[in-house]
Amino acid sequence: MPSPVPETIMSLKLDLYFTRILAQFYPTARLTKDAKETLNDFVIQFLYQFVEYMVTVMMHKQTKTLSHRDAQTATQLLFEGLLRRYAISEGVRAITKYAGFMATSRRRKGRVRDNEKAGVILPPSRIRRYLVHTVPTFKYHIRISKEAVLYVTAVTDYILYEIIEHAGKDKSVITSQDIKHVFDNDREISKTVCRL
Numbered sequence: 001m002p003s004p005v006p007e008t009i010m011s012l013k014l015d016l017y018f019t020r021i022l023a024q025f026y027p028t029a030r031l032t033k034d035a036k037e038t039l040n041d042f043v044i045q046f047l048y049q050f051v052e053y054m055v056t057v058m059m060h061k062q063t064k065t066l067s068h069r070d071a072q073t074a075t076q077l078l079f080e081g082l083l084r085r086y087a088i089s090e091g092v093r094a095i096t097k098y099a100g101f102m103a104t105s106r107r108r109k110g111r112v113r114d115n116e117k118a119g120v121i122l123p124p125s126r127i128r129r130y131l132v133h134t135v136p137t138f139k140y141h142i143r144i145s146k147e148a149v150l151y152v153t154a155v156t157d158y159i160l161y162e163i164i165e166h167a168g169k170d171k172s173v174i175t176s177q178d179i180k181h182v183f184d185n186d187r188e189i190s191k192t193v194c195r196l
Helices: 015-025 033-061 068-078 081-103 114-118 124-138 146-167 176-185 187-194
Strands: none
Touching: 015 033, 015 146, 033 068, 033 124, 033 146, 033 176, 068 081, 068 146, 081 114, 081 146, 081 187, 114 124, 114 146, 124 146, 146 176, 146 187, 176 187
16 A cells, blocks of 8 residues: 655645646646646655655665665556656756766856756756655655656656546646546556556
C-alpha cells in the first residue's frame, strides 16, 4: 500500500508550468483553477511515491546517493507498457541533452536555465528542492545527484504531457473532471495512478 504524503512535505505550485505544457498541444485552451489544483496534487503524490521507490532501490544497493539509475528503476516500477518505455526514454534524453549542452557551454554567452539545457518544461531546481525536503521523511541522510534530479524532472514532465494531452482533446476549457476522466479511463495512466 503506498505511503500517504506527510503533511510536513513542502507544497509545490506549478500552475504556470501546466499552462506552458498545455500550450504545446492546445494553444487556445485553458485549465480551470480546480484542474490546476488536481494536477498539482497529482504531482506532489507522484513525486513522493517516486522518491520512496528510489530510496528503496538505493538502500537495496547499499549506497548513499540517489542516482539516475535509481530513478530509472523507480520508473520501471511505477509505469506500465508504452508509458514506461517513453518515460525512460525521456529521462535518458534529458540527461544526454544536458550533458551535451554543458560540454559546449564555454562557447555560449548568457545565462541558460537548467530546464532549457535539459529540454524540459518543469524547473529542475524546484523539483530538487522538493526532493531534498522529502528525503529526510524516510529517516535517511542521502545525497541526490544532478542526473537523478534531471531524470525525475523529465519523467514528471512526460506524465503531465500525457495527462494534459488526453484531457484537452476537443476541449477549450479543461476541468478537474477531465483530468480525473483520464486517470480513470486511460489504462496505463490509471495503473500508474493506482500505485500512488
